[in-house]
Amino acid sequence: MATIEKQVRMVFDLNKCLGCHTCTMACKTQWTDGRVDIPLENLPHNPEGLLYQYWNNVETTYGGETPSRGYPKGVFTPEMGGGFTNPTNPDGSLSDDHTVDPLGPLPSIHEDYGDAWEYNYDEVLKTEGGDATASQMVPIPAPDGPDAYSSNWEEDVGGGTYPNTHYFYLPRLCNHCTKPACLAACPKNAIYKRKEDGVVLIDQSRCEGYRRCVAACPYKKIYYNAAKKKSQKCIFCYPRLEQDTGPNEFQPPRENFCFNQCTGRIRFVGFDTNPVANVNRLVDEFGVALRLHPEYGTSPNLFYVPPLSPPKFGDNGKVIPNSRRIPVELLATMFGDDASSTPGDPSRIARIEEIFALIESERAIVAAGGQSDLVEVLVARQEIDRLQLYLG
Amino acid sequence: MKTKQLNILKLVAPLALAALLIPAISNGFPTDTNTYIVNSVEVGSFTFDDPGGPANNASHPDWATATAADVSLAYIIFASANAYGGFDNWAKVNDNAARLLSVKSIHDGEEILFRVEYADATYDENAHDTPRFFDALALLIPYTGVGWEHCKAGPTSEPLIHMGMRCDGLDEHGDECPAGQENNCKCCPTNIHFWRPDKVEVENIVTNGMGTTLETSETDDPTLFHASQGWENGVWTVVMGRAMVGPPPGEEHPDATHVGPGGYMVTLEAGTSHDTVWANWDGDRNERNGSKFIGLWGTLNICTGNQASCPPWTPPLP
Numbered sequence: 001m002a003t004i005e006k007q008v009r010m011v012f013d014l015n016k017c018l019g020c021h022t023c024t025m026a027c028k029t030q031w032t033d034g035r036v037d038i039p040l041e042n043l044p045h046n047p048e049g050l051l052y053q054y055w056n057n058v059e060t061t062y063g064g065e066t067p068s069r070g071y072p073k074g075v076f077t078p079e080m081g082g083g084f085t086n087p088t089n090p091d092g093s094l095s096d097d098h099t100v101d102p103l104g105p106l107p108s109i110h111e112d113y114g115d116a117w118e119y120n121y122d123e124v125l126k127t128e129g130g131d132a133t134a135s136q137m138v139p140i141p142a143p144d145g146p147d148a149y150s151s152n153w154e155e156d157v158g159g160g161t162y163p164n165t166h167y168f169y170l171p172r173l174c175n176h177c178t179k180p181a182c183l184a185a186c187p188k189n190a191i192y193k194r195k196e197d198g199v200v201l202i203d204q205s206r207c208e209g210y211r212r213c214v215a216a217c218p219y220k221k222i223y224y225n226a227a228k229k230k231s232q233k234c235i236f237c238y239p240r241l242e243q244d245t246g247p248n249e250f251q252p253p254r255e256n257f258c259f260n261q262c263t264g265r266i267r268f269v270g271f272d273t274n275p276v277a278n279v280n281r282l283v284d285e286f287g288v289a290l291r292l293h294p295e296y297g298t299s300p301n302l303f304y305v306p307p308l309s310p311p312k313f314g315d316n317g318k319v320i321p322n323s324r325r326i327p328v329e330l331l332a333t334m335f336g337d338d339a340s341s342t343p344g345d346p347s348r349i350a351r352i353e354e355i356f357a358l359i360e361s362e363r364a365i366v367a368a369g370g371q372s373d374l375v376e377v378l379v380a381r382q383e384i385d386r387l388q389l390y391l392g
Numbered sequence: 393m394k395t396k397q398l399n400i401l402k403l404v405a406p407l408a409l410a411a412l413l414i415p416a417i418s419n420g421f422p423t424d425t426n427t428y429i430v431n432s433v434e435v436g437s438f439t440f441d442d443p444g445g446p447a448n449n450a451s452h453p454d455w456a457t458a459t460a461a462d463v464s465l466a467y468i469i470f471a472s473a474n475a476y477g478g479f480d481n482w483a484k485v486n487d488n489a490a491r492l493l494s495v496k497s498i499h500d501g502e503e504i505l506f507r508v509e510y511a512d513a514t515y516d517e518n519a520h521d522t523p524r525f526f527d528a529l530a531l532l533i534p535y536t537g538v539g540w541e542h543c544k545a546g547p548t549s550e551p552l553i554h555m556g557m558r559c560d561g562l563d564e565h566g567d568e569c570p571a572g573q574e575n576n577c578k579c580c581p582t583n584i585h586f587w588r589p590d591k592v593e594v595e596n597i598v599t600n601g602m603g604t605t606l607e608t609s610e611t612d613d614p615t616l617f618h619a620s621q622g623w624e625n626g627v628w629t630v631v632m633g634r635a636m637v638g639p640p641p642g643e644e645h646p647d648a649t650h651v652g653p654g655g656y657m658v659t660l661e662a663g664t665s666h667d668t669v670w671a672n673w674d675g676d677r678n679e680r681n682g683s684k685f686i687g688l689w690g691t692l693n694i695c696t697g698n699q700a701s702c703p704p705w706t707p708p709l710p
Binding site: 105106107108109110113187188208209210211214223224226229 | 519520521522523524678680681682
C-alpha cells in the first residue's frame with residue numbers, strides 16, 4: 001500500500017457518546033449541505049448529490065431478536081460485502097492471495113441511506129415580519145412508506161427484553177484505513193492516501209463514478225453523488241488541517257470539525273508516530289481501544305473504547321451480579337484488535353472484559369481519592385488533551 | 393463524394409484499448425479471422441439534423457439498402473493493473489451468455505451512420521441512484537493513416553495498453569518526436585465512439601498509447617457527431633453518426649490532455665477497410681468501465697457504392 005510519513009489516528013470513547021449528532025451536523029454544515037460552494041480540490045459542491053450523504057453519522061446500535069440495521073441499512077451484514085477476503089497473514093501483513101471483496105450490492109439512496117430532507121424552518125421559526133404558519137418542525141419530503149430510512153432511523157429504539165433493554169451510540173466516519181479496500185478496488189487509481197497524514201481522498205478529476213469503491217468499502221463510508229456522477233467521502237477536513245494556525249494566530253492548527261464540535265468530548269485524534277499523543281496511549285499503552293470489524297482486513301485507524309453498561313435485572317427485580325446490559329457477545333461481534341480476530345470469538349470477549357476490568361478498576365481508584373492516568377486521559381478536561389494533531 | 397482506390401490494410405498495431413481488451417485473442421491484435429463484416433453502402437446525401445432522414449429515422453428506406461452484420465459479444469472484465477486486489481469476482485450475473493448486436497452502416501461520402509439494434513430487457517438511461525448504471529455502446533476504430541505501419545505492434549508479451557504507440561520515434565508527419573517523448577509520440581490514435589442514452593450523442597474518445605486517453609472538447613458543430621436512439625419492447629435501436637473526415641490537425645490539441653472537437657478522428661474514406669471492435673454495457677447488470685461485453689475484431693468496409701460495390705470478404709494479409 002501507499003508509503004506515508006505518518007497516519008492520523010482516532011479514538012472514540014463510547015462511554016461518553018450522547019448521541020447528540022453534533023458531530024454529524026458539524027460535518028453536514030461544513031461540507032455536505034450543498035449551500036457552501038468551496039472550490040477546493042476534491043471537495044464536492046453540488047447540492048443535489050450531496051445532501052443525502054452523511055460522512056459522519058451516529059447509529060443507535062443494539063442486538064436482540066431484531067438487531068439494529070445500521071447506516072446504510074444492513075451495513076455490517078455479510079450480504080453487504082466489502083473489505084478483503086483472505087486479508088492478512090498472522091503477522092498482520094497483507095496476504096499474497098488477498099482480494100477485494102466487492103460482491104455486495106450497492107446501497108440505494110432511497111431505500112438504504114434515505115432520501116435527503118430539509119425542515120420547514122421558514123414556516124416554524126418566526127422571521128422578520130410575518131408569522132410562523134406551522135407549529136411543528138417536520139421533514140420535507142417526509143420519509144414515508146415501507147422502505148423509508150435515514151441515518152438515525154432507529155434512534156434510541158433499543159434491543160433486548162425489558163427491563164434489560166440496551167443500546168449504545170456508535171458514531172462513524174471514514175476510518176482512513178491503512179489498507180483501504182476502496183483504494184484497492186478503484187480501476188482508475190483515483191483514490192490515494194496523503195503522504196503527510198494518511199488521509200484517504202478521492203481525486204474528483206479522475207473519478208468516473210464506477211462505484212467499485214462504494215462496493216469495496218465494508219463500512220460503506222463512500223457515497224455516490226448521482227448528480228456529479230462521482231464517488232465522494234470524508235476528507236478529514238484536510239483544508240482545516242493545512243492551516244498553520246487557528247483563527248487566532250496563537251491557536252494551534254485546526255482539527256477536523258466533527259472532532260472539534262463534539263460536545264461529549266469523546267473524540268481523540270493525533271498522529272500514530274507520537275507515543276505521547278493520547279490516541280496512542282489509549283490504543284497502545286493502556287490497550288483500551290479496539291477497531292470496528294477488523295476482520296475486514298482494511299486496518300482502520302479509528303478505534304473505539306467499548307461501552308460499559310449497568311448490570312441486568314433478574315426476574316425477581318434484583319441486580320444480576322457480574323452481568324452487563326449491553327451484551328458483551330454483541331460487542332465481540334463488532335470490536336477487536338486486528339484482522340486475525342474472529343467476530344464473536346471467545347478471545348474477543350475476553351479482550352473486551354479485560355478492557356472493562358481495567359477501566360472499572362481505574363475508576364474505582366479515582367473514586368477512592370486516588371489518581372489514574374487512564375481516567376485522566378479519558379476524561380479529557382481540555383481540548384488540547386484530546387485534539388492533538390498539533391503534537392505532530 | 394470522396395472515392396479512393398480500395399486498400400485493404402493489415403493492421404498489426406496493438407489496437408485494443410485497455411477498456412476493450414479481447415480475451416479470446418492472445419494479445420489483442422487483429423487476427424486473420426475477423427469475425428464479421430459491416431459493409432457501409434453509399435446512399436444519397438443526408439444530414440444529421442434532418443428529422444426524417446436516416447440519421448434520425450431507423451426505419452428510413454436507406455437502411456434497407458445495407459446488410460446487417462451480426463456482431464457477437466462476450467463478457468469480459470478488464471481493469472488497469474492494481475496491485476491490491478483482483479477483479480475476477482466483479483461479475484454480477486451469469487457471464488456465459490452471449491450478446492448480439494445487429495449492425496448496419498450507410499454513408500454519403502461526407503457522413504457515415506451506424507445503426508445498431510440489440511436486445512436489452514431494461515431501459516437504463518440514468519444513474520440517479522447508487523446501484524444504477526447506464527446502457528452504452530462503443531465502437532473502436534484504430535488509426536490507419538500515414539505511418540500506421542509503424543504503430544507499435546509488439547510481441548505477445550507487450551502490455552496491451554500500449555495501444556497505438558509508435559516505436560520508431562517519429563510522429564504522424566514523419567518528424568522526430570521531442571526528446572524523451574518517443575514512446576508517447578502521437579502517431580497512432582485510436583478512436584472510440586461512445587454512446588450513452590442520457591447524452592443522446594456520440595462522444596469521441598481518443599487514445600494514443602498507455603495512459604493517454606484524451607478528453608475531447610465539446611463542440612457545437614452538428615456535422616461532426618450524431619446520435620439518435622429508441623428503446624421499445626426490450627430492444628434498443630441506436631444510430632451513431634460521425635463525419636467521415638475530421639477537422640484539420642491544427643485544431644486537435646488544445647493541451648496535453650485534450651483534443652479539439654473531432655480531434656484525431658480516424659479518416660473513413662470510401663474504398664477503405666478498417667478493423668473495428670464493438671462493446672456494450674447493460675446498466676441493469678451493473679456493467680461499467682471494464683465490466684462489459686465486447687466483440688472480436690471485425691471489418692468495416694466503406695463501400696464506393698451500393699452493396700454490390702463492397703469488396704468480397706478477404707482475410708487480412710498475414
